[in-house]
Amino acid sequence: MADYVLAIDQGTTSSRAILFDRAYAIAAVAQQEFTQHFPQSGWVEHDTIEIWDSVTATCRAVLEKAGAAAADIAAIGITNQRETVVVWDRATGQPIHNAIVWQDRRTADECDRLKQDGYESAVTAKTGLVLDPYFSATKLAWLLDNVNGARKRAMAGELAFGTIDSFLLWRLTGGKVHATDATNASRTLLYNIHHGIWDDALCDLFRVPKVMLPEVRDCAADFGATDAALFGAPIKIAGIAGDQQAAMVGQACFEPGMMKSTYGTGCFALLNTGADAVPSRNRMLTTIAYRLGGKTTYALEGSIFIAGAAVQWLRDGLGIIKSAAETGALAEAADATQSVIMVPAFTGLGAPWWDPDARGAIFGLTRNTGPAELARAALEAVCYQTRDLLEAMQKDWGGQGGNTVLRVDGGMVASDWTMQFLSNMLASPVDRPQVLETTALGAAYLAGMQVGFYPAPEDFARDWRLENRFTPAMEEGVRSAKYAAWQDAVQRTLSGRG
Numbered sequence: 001m002a003d004y005v006l007a008i009d010q011g012t013t014s015s016r017a018i019l020f021d022r023a024y025a026i027a028a029v030a031q032q033e034f035t036q037h038f039p040q041s042g043w044v045e046h047d048t049i050e051i052w053d054s055v056t057a058t059c060r061a062v063l064e065k066a067g068a069a070a071a072d073i074a075a076i077g078i079t080n081q082r083e084t085v086v087v088w089d090r091a092t093g094q095p096i097h098n099a100i101v102w103q104d105r106r107t108a109d110e111c112d113r114l115k116q117d118g119y120e121s122a123v124t125a126k127t128g129l130v131l132d133p134y135f136s137a138t139k140l141a142w143l144l145d146n147v148n149g150a151r152k153r154a155m156a157g158e159l160a161f162g163t164i165d166s167f168l169l170w171r172l173t174g175g176k177v178h179a180t181d182a183t184n185a186s187r188t189l190l191y192n193i194h195h196g197i198w199d200d201a202l203c204d205l206f207r208v209p210k211v212m213l214p215e216v217r218d219c220a221a222d223f224g225a226t227d228a229a230l231f232g233a234p235i236k237i238a239g240i241a242g243d244q245q246a247a248m249v250g251q252a253c254f255e256p257g258m259m260k261s262t263y264g265t266g267c268f269a270l271l272n273t274g275a276d277a278v279p280s281r282n283r284m285l286t287t288i289a290y291r292l293g294g295k296t297t298y299a300l301e302g303s304i305f306i307a308g309a310a311v312q313w314l315r316d317g318l319g320i321i322k323s324a325a326e327t328g329a330l331a332e333a334a335d336a337t338q339s340v341i342m343v344p345a346f347t348g349l350g351a352p353w354w355d356p357d358a359r360g361a362i363f364g365l366t367r368n369t370g371p372a373e374l375a376r377a378a379l380e381a382v383c384y385q386t387r388d389l390l391e392a393m394q395k396d397w398g399g400q401g402g403n404t405v406l407r408v409d410g411g412m413v414a415s416d417w418t419m420q421f422l423s424n425m426l427a428s429p430v431d432r433p434q435v436l437e438t439t440a441l442g443a444a445y446l447a448g449m450q451v452g453f454y455p456a457p458e459d460f461a462r463d464w465r466l467e468n469r470f471t472p473a474m475e476e477g478v479r480s481a482k483y484a485a486w487q488d489a490v491q492r493t494l495s496g497r498g
Helices: 048-066 108-116 120-127 136-146 150-155 164-172 200-205 243-250 308-317 324-333 371-397 416-426 438-450 457-462 476-493
Strands: 004-010 014-020 026-033 073-080 086-089 159-162 179-181 215-217 237-242 259-263 267-274 285-292 295-304 341-343 361-363 406-409 430-433 466-470
Touching: 004 048, 004 164, 004 438, 014 048, 014 438, 026 048, 048 164, 073 164, 073 243, 073 438, 086 136, 086 164, 108 120, 108 136, 120 200, 136 150, 150 159, 159 164, 164 179, 164 237, 179 237, 237 243, 237 438, 243 259, 243 267, 243 285, 243 295, 243 438, 259 371, 259 438, 267 285, 267 371, 295 371, 308 324, 308 371, 324 371, 324 416, 341 371, 341 476, 361 476, 371 416, 371 476, 406 416, 416 430, 416 466, 416 476, 438 457
Parallel strands: 004 073, 073 237, 179 215, 259 406, 406 430
Antiparallel strands: 004 014, 014 026, 086 159, 259 267, 267 295, 285 295, 341 361, 430 466
16 A cells, blocks of 8 residues: 655745655655746746756655655655746657746737737637736747747647646656646646637647647546656656645635635735636636546636745845745834835736836835845735735625635745734735645645545545634724835836836
């Protein structure tokens, strides 16, 4: 009998491998950061082979830590940074260029051109997305146009496209499986989320040869098995979901109206809307939450590009903290009389603004502003942006404001200070689960459910455990004043303003 499910959590700044046992407890973790490449302002790339090496290294390390072998693993689940584009040679498995990351803004002008030509409404109707460089299609077209011979080779069937999950799956299976799941497909601008197909008209619009595209499967499905040489014996791969959808599964948000928000490099809030793909009137995204047994469940999503990355900037860019864990204590010690507001639009602003040309700014600086005030501003910015998303989604869904309970996960939620401020700003309860690694747990659960290691979703939902509930403790006048100051700051950073 196998003892574990292995989750591969391939994120924007690091790759992690986590072993979960039958009780959903973490048995071992291995993590490895990798290099961020910034060739030009607004451009973000990853070395895909470095990502691959980090994934295999962490998988081997986590098996070693647990004293486990391939035979002890029931299945592998993969979750990944979404929208990031990889194109590789089908014959060799070698990428033709660095991966172009979801944060990359190089195709902003192309997105503007398509908007001006009147295509956005038709694209949104099919994909639930907006025309923004965030998504995969324009980045993929850029690679085909800018790597020598790429378009000709793609049309000849020599090149394969995938998001990171698809590239890892190809490599893990020794080139036998070129597939993805419905959640990752739904983020490409090429997939019709209502019909569940790669859309011919969208492929033509973005000039993407369909022959490049992977097969789309359910989130829990047979994705083949690992090459025996990798881990000593084959291991089934049975689950794939983009990181935010995996977190939704890990938070057991299976009922319409349930909502989760994940705080990693960026922040992403998803609201389950059930079998209905609810169109947004407030510039949210309509996306696939998960697809199980051929049945699609939809969600509204709000995307914040910079959350934990702002804390990373304090550490690596400014050098004013040594670790992210310091920020909560610093924020608590900050001068309460200062009103410093950071708008972390380092790579533009996501929902509900969708302004790729906006750039970051800090307001309210004084001679007394120091690391504590900047740390507080970075953490508060995440909470303000979450409120932006929550209010827009409630308008689309018809939610009743303070009745919403938000389930949270990701690295930043370990900070009690941040979670309390978040509850204060939302005027709603914020629930932190016992298992914070909900993205990896979601991937593990999908794979485990597929192979019979884990039970049905309703049983998994009953096992969800609360660690702490934060409730609002801020006067309405203070909350309103702070949020108004935030909204004013955002208006000043939008492109063409300030």
